[in-house]
Amino acid sequence: MVFKRKLDCLSVGFDFPNIPRAPRSCRRKVLNKRIDHDDDNTQICAIDLLALAGKILQESESSSASSNAFEEIKQEKVENCKTIKSESSDQGNSVSKPTYDISTEKCVVNSCFSFPDSDGVLERTPMSDYKKIHGLMDVGCENKNVNNGFEQGEATDRVGDGGLVTDTCNLEDATALGLQFPKSVCVGGDLKSPSTLDMTPNGSYARHGNHTNLGRKDDDEKFYSYHKLSNKFKSYRSPTIRRIRKSMSSKYWKQVPKDFGYSRADVGVKTLYRKRKSCYGYNAWQREIIYKRRRSPDRSSVVTSDGGLSSGSVSKLPKKGDTVKLSIKSFRIPELFIEVPETATVGSLKRTVMEAVSVLLSGGIRVGVLMHGKKVRDERKTLSQTGISCDENLDNLGFTLEPSPSKVPLPLCSEDPAVPTDPTSLSERSAASHMLDSGIPHADDVIDSRNIVDSNLELVPYQGDISVDEPSSDSKELVPLPELEVKALAIVPLNQKPKRTELAQRRTRRPFSVTEVEALVQAVEELGTGRWRDVKLRAFEDADHRTYVDLKDKWKTLVHTASISPQQRRGEPVPQELLDRVLRAYGYWSQHQGKHQARGASKDPDMNRGGAFESGVSV
DNA sequence: CTTAGGG
DNA sequence: CCCTAAG
Known part of the structure; x- marks a missing residue:
């Protein structure tokens, strides 16, 4: 037994090894450990961002009036550009064109400075004049043509963000051709180089870009890029992003399924904590994935079927033949129902979210296909048979995320989701653990977490086509979605009476005072180290915030403290005198474990006190 | 609920 | 301090 080992150590003369203090917040570590599998953390974030982006895109596209929150995501990057822009502007930019991207200038600048002196033109032409002469600002909108022309050129390499280094080409010719653009830009309407867009005037790409080919093999990526970049431009025009995002956020929060019992709007970010434990409910796992349908290349119409509960978005990309192209631009993690007390820290909130996400993913998920709101059970059916074809209106096509069959046995507590959490009646920790036990994956599940995450990521847009076909299993027609399935992962804390919200958090740390330590040592000397309840009653009867576990823990740390050097x-600081007593009592009770306990308790405290040490232990 | 220990 | 497995 561990105790024994320590005992041995003690008998050797309290020669405790100087064990470095263990990290305090192990809990945090545990949490991270559970989730931080390599890049899982990041990946999950990515999912979220993508989701947000996708969502926003849908909205921004369907409503020109709506602000584009996605911009915020790009805000930072844009900032960089702005900086550059302002700098180059000072160099003589007299162009009147509004917000052409700095990259263009950057490119120009590079070109200028990269050309050998012998190239003449540049050498003799001031920057400002250079620009005026060549009308660089107009090139942006014609990059496509320019590029085609440029492609015929030679001896030109791109440098960095489109910077050009031309060794021998004719400067004037090159300029005329739009040298300032990377040749890989928009060739044939394909988006090949994201950096390309940096050189495009505000939104020009959106208008000029040719999306006709989006239905091809690697369209997913392009499509994604397109949105990503086009939105980047918009950011110039719409600075008030934070607000937008915020509103969007709340908007999504409000999108609560009816079957959940109560609307999120009503509840807000509720606290399902029970004694510092967080609960997250995933109401319907079966979230219809929003998908957008592209009726024409120039996005003349984008239909968004939004139930507010979508977990992702899909785009149908027109395509000739019988191919049905679907592009799931993003998968939004199914709703996470997280509640945190207002007093919780942002950090704890983040951890809670992470935990919720990990729980969500660790359960195992799979994709389901919905048509007209009904689940397509027969996986052997062809898409066309199912009604999924490029000719069909795919408005009714959707995807769902479902808990993996074999996993997640449905814990739950979903008997009465409507039960409002009463902050004053939360049950004790036992209840909390209970709930968590059912909600949090078990060891094996956790191990699978990573895989699940990975597989989930496969659904992310630019990572490839989504496979609508799945290995077959049983066959049935379109069947209504069983309500049960919808709630599969709904982990809602109910049978627990909410407790004081404050307790949701880890108890505030309350270092033991010297007085308390003294009392503790005193009690342990008398009662031993195995009767914490008694110690509590004797010395901390009125200290409600000191549980016997606390006392036990404190004793543990005291022993440790006494065994390390004062510098550590x-x-x-605890008086050395007390620490000495700690060690003495520790040694004593270690050797007399069990023997004196019962006896000591029955005996007169005063007699028991001290006497045991003098007579029983020789330190 | 208590203990005993690991986190 | 927290969390839990064991009594």
Whole structure:
């Protein structure tokens, strides 16, 4: 037994090894450990962002009036450009064109400075004049043509963000051709180089870009790029992003399924914590994936079927033949129902979210296909048979995320989701653990977490086509979605009476005062180290915030503290005298474990006190 | 609920 | 301090 080992150590003369203090917040580590599988963390974030982006895109496209929150995501990057822009502007930019991207200038600048002196033109032409002469600002909108022309040129390499280094080409010719653009830009309407767009005037690409080929093999990526970049431009025009995002956020929060019992709008970010434990409910796992349908290349119409509960978005990309192209631009993690007390820190909120996400993913998920709101059970059916074809209106096509069959046995507590959480009646920790036990994956599940995450990521847009076909299983027609399935992962804390919201958090740390330590040592000397309840009653009867577990823990740390060098100790210093007593009592009770306990308790405290040490232990 | 220990 | 497995 561990105790024994320590005992041995003690008998050797309290020669405790100087064990470095273990990290305090292990809990945090545990949490991270559970989720931080390599890049999982990042990946999950990515999913989220993509989701948000996708969502926003849908909205921004369907409503020109709506602000584009996605811009915020790009805000930072844009900032960089702005900086550059302002700098180059100072160099003589007299162009009147509004917001052409700085990259263009950047490119120009590079070109200028990269050309050998012998190239003449540049060498003799001031920057400002250079620009005026060549009308660089107009090239942006014609990059496509320019590029085609440029492609015929030679001896030109791109440098960095489109910077050009031309060794031998004719400067004037090159300029005329739009040298400032990377040749890989928009060739044939394909988006090949994201950096390309940086050189495009505000939104020009959106208008001039040719999306006719979006239905091809690697369209997903292009499509994504397109949105990503086109939105980047918009950011110039719409600075008030934070607000937008915020509103969007709340908007989504409000999108609560009826079957959940109560609307999120009503509840807001509720606290399902029970004693510092967080609960997250995933109401319907079966979230219809929003998908957008592209009726024409120039996005003349984008229909968004939004139930507010979508977990992703899909785009149908027109295509000739019988191919049905679907592009799931993003998968939004199914709703996470997280509640945190207002007093919780942002950090704890983040951890809670992470935990919720990990739980969500660790359960195992799979994709389901919905047509007209009904689940397509027969996986052997062809898409066309199912009604999924490029000719069909795919407005009714959707995807769902479902809990993996074999996993997640449906814990739950979903008997009465409507039960409002009463902050004053939360049950004790036992209840909390209970709930968590059912909600949090078990060891094996956790192990699968990573895989699940990975597989989930496969659904992310630019990572490839989504496979609508799945290995077959049983066959049935379109069947209504069983309500049960919808709630599969709905982990809602109910049978627990909400407790004081404050307790949701980890108890505030309350370092033991010297007085308390003294009392503790005193009690342990008398009662031993195996009767914490008694210690509590004797010395901390009125200290409600000190549980016997706390006392036990404190004793543990005291023993440790006493065994390390004073330099390694932290916090309010405990008198050495007390520490000595700690070690003495520790040694004593270690050797007399069990023997004196019962006896000591029955005996007169005063007699028991001290006597045991003098007579029983020789330190 | 308590203990005993690991986190 | 927290969390839990064991009594």
